[in-house]
């Protein structure tokens with residue numbers, strides 16, 4: 709039976725793949741994205757990966773958050789989509805390039821089952837006008853920002869999508885939810901922002917709690933792992949090989965001398981399915 713969607717997760721950060729070459733959906737409105745991703749009224753996920761789209765001789769994908777917004781990049785999303793391309797027979801080799809809104813990435817399948825996947829996520833920038841962060845053009849390193857009468861130390865960067873890393877002695881899910889939601893929409897972030905609360909464990913291990921732009925609290929995030937590791941290195945707190953510990957599991961980051969960020973982590977396939985007529989009627993009304 710033809711499937712309308714394929715569901716995978718990466719350390720509990722789950723995505724639905726919708727392939728326009730294989731399903732009746734050739735356009736996704738913000739309203740339809742919100743419905744499909746809704747955990748009660750829809751299939752439920754932390755986002756949608758739409759593709760493969762073929763332009764010239766490149767393969768691209770669109771990355772959508774569950775609030776309907778489009779993201780420039782998603783580390784877990786890129787690993788999941790790469791696994792789907794292998795599962796669906798679109799690629800036969802183990803190395804290929806993907807185009808995202810936030811730039812091209814190089815992918816390497818580390819095993820024959822597509823369990824462990826490495827992505828060269830590109831370089832990061834701390835420049836305020838590239839993230840963006842409002843105010844004078846500068847690198848946003850260990851700046852003070854007060855939220856709910858709490859003085860936070862933030863370091864901001866972009867790896868294609870924007871991130872605000874908050875250096876903490878201790879972190880918690882509750883803190884990520886309470887403060888992340890306010891930081892995401894703070895006026896100094898014109899495009900909103902992804903937020904990580906960072907605890908340094910040692911020079912090769914960090915722990916983060918995550919509040920994602922357009923998705924809220926998630927159990928893991930690939931681009932957040934890249935961002936938190938890069939911010940910790942920029943602050944001189946870690947070496948170049950960092951294990952990022954999250955509630956959903958561990959992603960391995962390697963900061964290369966070239967400035968490129970290598971991210972390696974797992975992908976798990978969950979399900980494939982069809983949208984039933986009653987949901988379909990809502991998607992096409």
Ligand SMILES: N[C@H](CCC[C@H](N)C(=O)O)C(=O)O
Pocket residue numbers: 721754773778779780781782783784785869870902920921922923928929930931932
């Ligand atoms: N919410 C993010 C996109 C998904 C990031 C995350 N799921 C990852 O694995 O990188 C944004 O709006 O930039």
